[in-house]
Structure formats: structure tokens, C-alpha cells
Amino acid sequence: MSLTVAALVGSITVFVLAIFLGFELISKVPPTLHTPLMSGANAISGITIVGALILSNTAFNDGDPGTAAWLASAALIMATINVVGGFMVTNKMLEMIAGKRRKGGE
Numbered sequence: 001m002s003l004t005v006a007a008l009v010g011s012i013t014v015f016v017l018a019i020f021l022g023f024e025l026i027s028k029v030p031p032t033l034h035t036p037l038m039s040g041a042n043a044i045s046g047i048t049i050v051g052a053l054i055l056s057n058t059a060f061n062d063g064d065p066g067t068a069a070w071l072a073s074a075a076l077i078m079a080t081i082n083v084v085g086g087f088m089v090t091n092k093m094l095e096m097i098a099g100k101r102r103k104g105g106e
Helices: 005-027 031-061 067-105
Strands: none
16 A cells, blocks of 8 residues: 555644644633533543554454554553543543532531
8 A cells, every 4th residue: 555645744734733723622621611521532542442452352353463453552551641640630630620619618
């Protein structure tokens, strides 16, 4: 499979636009919605983990792991770090909210 210059420019354009759009969307999120947004990001990373597991399983079982197998392994590691970190941040935020409620109610 050869990559033409037009396809490469199109892919880079979509990537840059996705970065810009993502930054604009995240910067407009009010602080009260950060926890639900983190939960949504964890769900998306969970889907990435499942896909990376499936791809790693088929690629490494073929006997000759190629680039896709190594990229799937890297995606699996990064998505797992993202999910664990997201749950830790969400848990910390929920503990802070619960602590404020307890102090304010007493």
C-alpha cells in the first residue's frame, strides 16, 4: 500500500483540525462538567483497550509481529494509563465534593 502525497496532506489536515477542535471544545467546558467528561474519556479509552487487545492477539499469534502489532501494544499501554489516571482523578474529585458536603452539612 503506497501513500500518495494528496492522501498524506489530507490525513495531516484532518489531524490538525481534530487537535484544534478538541482544544476548543475542552477549553469551553465548565468546571462542573469535568467529572462527567472524564468518565466519557474513560469509556472511549476502554473501547481503545478492547480494540488494541483484539489487534494484538491476532497480530502476535500470526508468528511474525509487524508494525501494527507493536502499535497496538503501545496503544494498549497508553489507553490503560489514561483509564487508570482518569479513574484516579475522578475518584479524587468525588472525594473532594463529598468532603465539602460533609463539612457544610454539619
